[in-house]
Amino acid sequence: MAQACKMNESSSLSLAPPGESMAEVHAGNRERLVAALRAHLSAAGRPLRGIVLLKGGEEQTRYCTDHVPLFRQESYFAYLFGVREPGFYGAVDIGSGQSILFAPRFSPDDAIWNGKPKKLPYFKDMYKVDSVFYVDELAQVLRCECSEHGHGEPLLFLLYGQNTDSGNYSRPASFEGMDKFDTDLSTLHPILTECRVTKSDMELALIQHANDVSSEAHVEVMRKIKPGMTENQLESTFRCHASMHEGCRRCSYTCVCATGQNSSILHYGQNDGTVNDGDMALMDMGAEYNFYASDITCSYPTNGKFTRNQAVVYNAVLKAHNDVISHMRPGVKWIDMHKLAERRILESLKEEDIIRGDIGDMMDRRLGAVFMPHGLGHLLGIDAHDPGGYPEGLERPEEPGLRSLRTTRELKQGMVITVEPGCDFIDALLGQARDDPICSSFFNWEKIEMYRSFGGVRIESNVYVTAQGCKNLTNCPRERNRSGNGWCALAFT
Numbered sequence: 001m002a003q004a005c006k007m008n009e010s011s012s013l014s015l016a017p018p019g020e021s022m023a024e025v026h027a028g029n030r031e032r033l034v035a036a037l038r039a040h041l042s043a044a045g046r047p048l049r050g051i052v053l054l055k056g057g058e059e060q061t062r063y064c065t066d067h068v069p070l071f072r073q074e075s076y077f078a079y080l081f082g083v084r085e086p087g088f089y090g091a092v093d094i095g096s097g098q099s100i101l102f103a104p105r106f107s108p109d110d111a112i113w114n115g116k117p118k119k120l121p122y123f124k125d126m127y128k129v130d131s132v133f134y135v136d137e138l139a140q141v142l143r144c145e146c147s148e149h150g151h152g153e154p155l156l157f158l159l160y161g162q163n164t165d166s167g168n169y170s171r172p173a174s175f176e177g178m179d180k181f182d183t184d185l186s187t188l189h190p191i192l193t194e195c196r197v198t199k200s201d202m203e204l205a206l207i208q209h210a211n212d213v214s215s216e217a218h219v220e221v222m223r224k225i226k227p228g229m230t231e232n233q234l235e236s237t238f239r240c241h242a243s244m245h246e247g248c249r250r251c252s253y254t255c256v257c258a259t260g261q262n263s264s265i266l267h268y269g270q271n272d273g274t275v276n277d278g279d280m281a282l283m284d285m286g287a288e289y290n291f292y293a294s295d296i297t298c299s300y301p302t303n304g305k306f307t308r309n310q311a312v313v314y315n316a317v318l319k320a321h322n323d324v325i326s327h328m329r330p331g332v333k334w335i336d337m338h339k340l341a342e343r344r345i346l347e348s349l350k351e352e353d354i355i356r357g358d359i360g361d362m363m364d365r366r367l368g369a370v371f372m373p374h375g376l377g378h379l380l381g382i383d384a385h386d387p388g389g390y391p392e393g394l395e396r397p398e399e400p401g402l403r404s405l406r407t408t409r410e411l412k413q414g415m416v417i418t419v420e421p422g423c424d425f426i427d428a429l430l431g432q433a434r435d436d437p438i439c440s441s442f443f444n445w446e447k448i449e450m451y452r453s454f455g456g457v458r459i460e461s462n463v464y465v466t467a468q469g470c471k472n473l474t475n476c477p478r479e480r481n482r483s484g485n486g487w488c489a490l491a492f493t
Contacts, residue, residue: 022290023128025202026082027099032195033080034097037157040191041094049095050155051142052188054080055173056088072250075382076159076170078291079196081127089138089173090129093145094157099129100145102138139177154181161189164390165378165406190392196381197388198414203292204464207380207416210294211462211473213248214287217241218298218476222488225302227277231257234283235271242287252293252384256284259302263455264424266374275302280310280455286384293384295418296474297460300489306480309450313423313457316348318478320421321459324376328411328419328463328470335397335408338376341421342368342401349423354447362442369401370429370439377418378406380462386416415465416473424456 038048057074061067071086081090087104101124106117120132133141146154158172172185199207220241221234234257242248254269262268263282275281281302286294299317301310320341327340346362349355349371355362362368379386389407390396397403411417430448433439461474477490 023082023126025200025206025290026078026080027128028200028202029079029195030081030092030099031097032200033192034092034094036191036195037094037187040187049146050157050184051145052092052094052157053142053173054090054159055171056081056083056090057086059086070250073291075291076192079192079382081129082291083123083127087135089135089175091142091145098131100141101127101129101132102135102141103132105134105136135175138175139180142181156181156183157188158183158185159188159192160185161193163387164396165385165387193388194391196386197379198412199381199416199464200414203381204416206290206292207294207462207464208473210248210252210287210289210292211296212475213242213245213289214285214294214296215475216245217287218283218285218296221283222298222300222477222490225275225281227275227302229275231259231262231271231273231275234275234281235285238283238285245287248287248289250288252286252288252295256282256297258282258284258455261453261455263299263457264426266424277303278307280457282456282458284458284460291382293380293382293386294462294474295378295380295384295420295460296462296476297420297458298476298490299457299459304489306489309454310457311480312348312352312354313451313454314480316345317421317423317457317459319348320344321419321461321478324419324421325461325463325470325472328465329468330411330413330465332411333408334376334411334417335402335405337419338402338405339363339368341376342372345371345421345423352447353444354451355442356444357442365439365442366400366402367433367439367442369399370433371423371425372421373401373404373424373426373429374420374422375401375405377420377460380416380418411465413465413467417463417465418460419463420458420460422456422458424458425451425454426456427452 041048054077056077059068059071062069073083077090081101089102091100103120103123111117124132143154159170160172162169170189217238221237224237225234235255238255256268257271258265258268259273259275259281260279262273263280279302280299282299284297286296299314323344324337324341343359343363346359346368379389385406394408397408433443459478461472464471464473479491481489481491
């Protein structure tokens with residue numbers, strides 16, 4: 001493997017300990033935003049004035065009930081302020097760089113149910129902001145802030161823009177008295193999103209910790225899995241192990257614990273099947289630490305021993321995974337990495353006479369999308385699917401497989417992106433291919449029938465783009481255990 005990428009190497013970054021020091025991460029994020037906004041405004045010939053205003057998340061009940069699920073902060077607000085409680089607003093003065101939090105004011109009755117409310121100095125110290133007020137003082141404080149710093153007419157930069165993964169729009173902050181302020185709805189979102197695309201060293205340390213905990217939890221699942229268990233028990237094993245390590249109480253996304261044919265269901269999350277002897281298991285799970293995500297997938301046989309067919313598919317995906325990582329460096333186009341993964345998988349399947357013909361012709365016909373309909377990977381950060389994949393001017397491809405890509409950007413130093421090639425045998429896609437006279441001619445359908453009930457294999461690592469190449473943050477066993485000894489089908493090094 002190319003030396004440009006160091007595989008499975010322990011992090012040399014020091015992890016910020018839990019508690020107050022985490023606030024330094026978010027203070028650094030605010031500094032990056034202020035610098036980016038000042039640069040943008042200067043280039044546009046606009047005055048360096050105004051206040052960034054974001055509204056944090058609110059607690060939501062489950063449908064019409066009074067049950068309140070565990071609160072998780074809105075991601076942009078978490079990125080800038082790191083506040084864990086609901087109901088806050090946050091402001092950053094572009095001119096001075098000073099930051100302000102606005103906390104909800106609680107009634108005396110709240111202390112009965114939720115304990116003694118924290119006082120404002122607690123939040124100021126905990127989140128390392130310059131000042132803290134109550135939400136009902138927001139309009140007055142912002143007017144004073146504008147007046148004291150000579151901003152003239154108050155101008156608020158509000159967060160409004162589309163998430164290109166979900167298609168949803170962020171909601172701009174609103175408050176009583178906002179009609180007295182000028183507002184800008186177009187400037188902040190693309191700039192703040194671009195800030196999230198590359199990671200600081202402190203952010204990277206948090207992602208590394210989430211990867212370390214998740215890698216260990218995946219290994220624990222490998223140790224415990226055996227025929228007769230339920231998929232839910234595998235998820236419970238992962239969650240239990242992760243939650244016992246440094247605050248990883250929650251996962252970054254819905255855990256996928258798929259065995260047998262369930263492993264070809266891309267968004268499988270029921271985790272209610274039974275583990276059968278000899279099936280492939282596909283475990284897609286990642287812990288979250290201080291808001292920062294990990295996203296790791298491991299595939300292996302449930303009984304610890306690969307069959308020949310399982311080894312064929314696994315080796316194809318592993319080769320794609322490793323070859324992509326060896327080619328990653330700044331300036332490389334992500335769509336080219338996706339096509340590289342497709343090509344390696346097709347080459348491996350051709351070697352086994354599962355498909356036949358010219359690889360170039362297969363690529364032109366988008367045959368790779370039959371086996372890998374999902375995108376190769378996605379940006380990773382505060383969200384498992386971090387935003388910024390399609391900035392303005394970058395269009396999403398329309399071809400099969402390629403249209404599933406969550407980004408087609410060139411890689412930049414500081415990005416963290418997942419590498420997740422896969423090979424799935426999905427009846428719906430195989431049926432479409434068989435009905436297409438040209439595509440059908442590439443398949444050895446007799447061999448395909450041997451794999452129809454196989455399910456799928458995916459291997460996913462979280463990779464940091466460095467100045468010269470990349471670094472794999474994930475430390476799970478990947479190579480097959482060829483000795484036949486031990487409890488796991490994968491080799492530990």
